[in-house]
Amino acid sequence: MRFDTVVVTDWSGASTPSPARPSQDAIWIGVARDGEMATSYHRTREAATDALCTLFAAEIDAGRRVLAGFDFPFAYPRGFARALTGTDDPLALWAEIAARIEDGPDNANNRLDAAAEINRRFPGAGPFWANPLGRDIPDLPRTKAEHANPFADKRACDTAKGAQPVWKLAGAGSVGSQALLGIARLQALRKRFGAALSVRPFESAQTPITLVEVFPSLIAKTVAELAEPGEIKDRAQVRILSAALRALAPEQLDAMTRDGDLEEGWILGLGHEGAIDSAARKGLAPAILPPRLRNDCFAMPQGVTWVPVEVALDKLRAALHPVTAHQTLPTAQAAGRVLAAECIARRSNPPRPNSAVDGFGFAHAATGAGVQHLPLVDGRAAAGQPFDGTVPMGAAIRILTGAILPQGVDTVVLEEDTALDGGAVIFDGPLKPHANTREAGEDVVEGAQALPAGHRLRAPDLALLSALGIPEVEVFRPLRVGVLSTGDEIVPSPASPAAPHQIWDANRPMLLSLAKGWGCEAVDLGHVRDDPEQIEIRLNDGADKADVILTSGGASAGDEDHVSALLRRKGTLSSWRIAVKPGRPLALAMWQGRPVFGLPGNPVAALVCALVFARPALSLMAGAGWQRPQGFTVPAAFSKTKKPGRREFLRARLTEAGTAEVFQSEGSGRISGLSWATGLVELPDSALTITPGTPVRFIPYAAFGLV
Incomplete structure (x- = not known):
């Protein structure tokens, strides 16, 4: 069973609310889901229980399975449940405890x-002990020396370093009070969620919510190493353990939940500390939470005015890095996502030598030149139906495409090249050794890299990963790209009328479509007039909702270019005058930690720069x-004299003859040319005279990810 969300709760047996300011020895809840981690602080058990109820209900509604761990014992040493309830069932003991608390x-x-x-209920003074109150409580000894316990001091699983007796109700490291109060609360959760909740290892049902006992000290050293500077220990424990458990292979985690004794219970992961430690380091790898970009990452050296295209691209490439978190998805649901980690083959493909054709298999050493006459053994080998026996030397067996080669078979003759004579097969030799067979691992060998990190998954990739037994993949969360258009002249939608001095917004739908086509999550930030206050509000909204913001309009340095003015005043702006046509003004800035690409307002220039x-x-x-578009050289079907100094991109398409024709006008206001074209002709920075037949570089729209 796969768990989509892992919750770890550090419980408290306090008798008063914890401090308002987050602190140690309070209730902390850690949640790990799809590479995203969150922690929350709760001052009371009731507040924590309410938060868990809300979380569980939301996860059930979303169709996600939850593994919820709590750091107190779920059961008591052998014999206690029967002595108190008449049954060995720990869950009957839960009900008994809840009725008393x-x-x-x-x-x-x-x-x-x-x-x-x-x-x-028991003779002597025990089994519970430790009374920290000023008042005496009859039948509750203050110290262990005063008490008598008819049961074992600890459960079998309490041998872990640091584990305390469940009978101890107060003092350093005590868990007795947490268990009594925690079990009562968990019993309430059982009643609240009914058949949707189960408790491992006592119940084996596969339910949306599964409760387990955890002990963060199993990986105490790892927690100490991975804790953030100054982080509260309890917070670090729930954060790191939830991430570690979520990073385990699904089948491994599910198996751990089934470990243990049906009467005494078990600590999840006991005996598997190494696996959890490795998973913690994987689940909290630095790449999962990438650093933000530096505020000066777009700065150009002083004195630079016109920036060549290649210099601008190199500068961008050096300044940027991945900024999204990791998440784990089932392979079948990962199409279009980018791998955050390499995929390693779990087994070879094919896993065993098999037949490439329908025919008859035999040992090559038993054949030679001329007519071969081999008796057939009873049975056959087929894909999914292997032959369990051994084919004797000098005999053959009927074999079908994809069937594992039986013992004694290393060569296959094609069915069309044979004849049958009673119980024998006849064919002309010689055949090459291993003819018509596939070697084990001839496609991919177990342990080899199937796909590298950074690869965007396509339908054929899903086939490969599934064939190699890879059930889930670690991918980047889609980049959230906010798109904002600006300008007093812009009418946001063609559904609204436009006056002669106004134009409908062409850039925003174009840029949103581009972002979506590039596999990003497109975030529509709408349109805003040339009002600095309103632009600032929209940029703030974009910083909250997106990882990067694309704006169109206002990127130059004119009086009405409010975007660049605002970015210069309150953000960190680098206005690049790029030697490119169309385009030129490209504003690059940081706004509240988010990169902003200020594209030209002209749709043709906006598309080219995008x-x-x-x-x-x-x-x-x-x-x-970094994706560079793949272009190719074709003969020109046009004439042009180009001046030096700027890289030019012409709207173009290929003719039936394979030549590149360009749009009739280079005017950047001719939006129809964008739709007419199927790509761009790229002309170099230098001067150039082009006549029909001159080789030019054509880059199809598809090479830019525009389909």
């Missing part, structure tokens, strides 16, 4: 009196690496 919304509780009441500059930059930030 009173736990108020302010953490006021009767746990010590309830323990004393249970003690009265394809040439934004596309490779967004690809790098999304984890897919």
Whole structure:
């Protein structure tokens, strides 16, 4: 069973609310889901229980399975449950404890009196002990020396370093109070969620919510190493352990939940500390939470005015890195996502030598030149139906495509090249050794890299990964790209009328479509007039909702270019005058830690700058690496005299003859040319005279990821 969400709760047996300021020895809840981690602090058990109920209900509604771990014992040493309830079932003991415990919304509780009441059921003074109160409680010894315990001091699983007796109700490291109060709360969760919740290892049902006992000290050294500077220990424990358990292979984690004794229970992961330690380091690898970009990452050296295209691209490439978190997805659901880690073959493909054709298999050493006459053994080998016996030397067997080669078979003759004579097969030799067979691992060998990190998964990749037994993959969360258009002249939608001095917004739908086509999550930030205050509000909104922001319009240095003015005043702006046509002004800035690409307002220039500059930059930030468009050389079907100094991109398409024709006008206001074209002709920075037949570089739209 696969768990989509892992929750780890560090419980508390306190009798008063924890401090308002997050602190140690309180209730902390850690949640790990798809590479995303969150922690929360709760002052009371009731507040924590309410939060868990809300979380569990939301996960059930979303169709996600939850593994919820709690750091207190789920059961008691052998014999206690039967002595108190008449049965060995720990869950019957839960109901008995819950019936005795009173736990108020302010953490006021009767746990010590309830323990004393249970003690009265047994001879002597015990099994519970440790009374920290100023008042004496009859039948509850203050110290262990005063108590008598008819049961074992610890469970079999309490041998882990640091584990305390469940009978101890107070003092350093004690868990007795946490267990009494925690079990009562878990029993309430059982009633609340009914058949949707189960408790391992006592129940084996596969339910949306599974409760388990955890002990963060199993990986205490790892927690100490991976904790953030100054981080509260309890917070670090739930954060790191939840991430570690979520990073385990699904089948490995599910198997751990089934370990243990049906009467005494078990600590999840006991005996598997090494696996959890490795998973913690994997689940919290630095790449999962990449650093933010530096505020000066787009700065150009002083004195630089016109920036060549290649210099601009190199500068972008050096300044950027992946900025999204990792998440784990089932392979079948990962199409279009970018791998955050390499995929390693779990087994060879094919796993065993098999037949490439329908025919008859035999040992090559038993044949030679001329007519071969081999008796057939009873049975056959087929894909999914292997032959269990051995084919004797000098005999043959009927074999079908994909069947594992039986013992004694290393060569196959094609069925069409044979004849049957009673119980024998006849064919002409010689055949080459291993003819018509596939070697084990001839496609991919077990342990080899199947796909590298940074690869965007396509349908054929899903076939490969599935064939290699890879059930899930670690991928980057889609890059969130916010798109904002600006300008007083812009009418946001063609559904609204436009006056002669106004134009409908062409850039925003174009850029949103581009972002979506590049595998990003497109975030529509709408349109805003040339009002600095409103632009600032929208940029703030974009910083909250997106990883990167694309704006169109206002990127130059004119009086009405409010985007660049605002970015210069309140953000970190680098205005690049790139030697490119169309395009030129490209504003690159940081706004509240988010990179902003200020594209030209002209749709033709906006598209060219988006394809040439934004596309490779967004690809790098999304984890897919720097994508350079693949063009090819074709003869020109046009004439042009180009001046030196700027890289030019002409709207173009290929003719039936394989030549490149360009749009009739180079005017950047001719939006129809974008739709007419199927790609761009790229002309170098130098001067150039082009006549029909001159070789030019054509880059199809598809090479820019535009389909």
